[in-house]
Amino acid sequence: MDLWLAEWIDKAEADYRTMERESVVTEDPSHDVVCFCAQQCAEKYLKARLYVGTQVDPPRTHDLLLLLTALASHEPDWHDYAEDLALLSRFAARYRYPGLTADSEDAADAVRACRRFRAAARRALALDDPTQPAA
Secondary structure: OOHHHHHHHHHHHHHHHHHHHHHOOOOOOOHHHHHHHHHHHHHHHHHHHHHHHHOOOOOOOOOHHHHHHHOOOOOHHHHHHHHHHHHHHHHHOOOOOOOOOOOHHHHHHHHHHHHHHHHHHHHHOOOOOOOOOOO
């Protein structure tokens, strides 16, 4: 596997593991972190797939729908995840600053959307069983 691609995947999986760990915390959970890491995981998988398709560094954006559009010719079935990616895009910056805070429902929605998209991304990149958490 190409080193650049492997780095994108490693970073996506680090975000995924953080999201999963924090999503089960019962004492003082950080729903903001869950939402942000879910968005970051999806973003990095989109950028990894874009890199595979074009061999060009992906654009510096947190807009998951923009990245999805750039992948339309490479992964037309990923349009099925547009709703999940739109939800996750909201979490790129929304809760990183004072004024708004994620709640448990936001976090649960983010986890579900991330898990669904991660599974599709891992299949497209011919990675291991996406239904299993990363090692």
